[in-house]
Amino acid sequence: MSDDRLGGRTPEAVFADLERLLERTEDRLATLEAAEDEVLATPVSVTSDDGMVTVALDTDGRLDRVALEPRAVRLRGTLPQIVLDTLERARLQYAELAQEAARRALPGLNVDAPPGGPGGEHR
Numbered sequence: 283m284s285d286d287r288l289g290g291r292t293p294e295a296v297f298a299d300l301e302r303l304l305e306r307t308e309d310r311l312a313t314l315e316a317a318e319d320e321v322l323a324t325p326v327s328v329t330s331d332d333g334m335v336t337v338a339l340d341t342d343g344r345l346d347r348v349a350l351e352p353r354a355v356r357l358r359g360t361l362p363q364i365v366l367d368t369l370e371r372a373r374l375q376y377a378e379l380a381q382e383a384a385r386r387a388l389p390g391l392n393v394d395a396p397p398g399g400p401g402g403e404h405r
Contacts, residue, residue, distance in 0.1 A: 310388070317387035321380050328372040330364050337368045343376045345369065 325346065326339040334354040340346040348369075354361055384393040 314384070314387045317383035321376075321383045324379055326372050326376045326379070328368055328375060330368045332364070335361075335364050335368045337365070337372045339372050339376050343373065343380075 321341075323341060325341050326343075327336060329336045334351045334357060336349040338346040338349075348365060350361075354364075357364065381393050384391075
């Protein structure tokens, strides 16, 4: 028996549609989790242009270590800025890895757009 509130469809048909939607959602979630695992398995290490500073991020994108070449102590005035610049480059590289993984996992979604902003909705 159909119900007008269900658009003339039977409750069984509605539940079957919901089951299919749930399956698709679970598949998408599994794909996204696999992409996330891929990113989380990729630590990032960036070295400054002059080779004096290396910054490493852990698999969660947090600062893991900062390594300085022995000659870096001579850069007292500029060393803090070199460390910060190298850290920023490492964070950008991590973000790019995360975006690439999201692009592969969710090809119909614009992962470059801010959430809820233009292009942030599912196409």
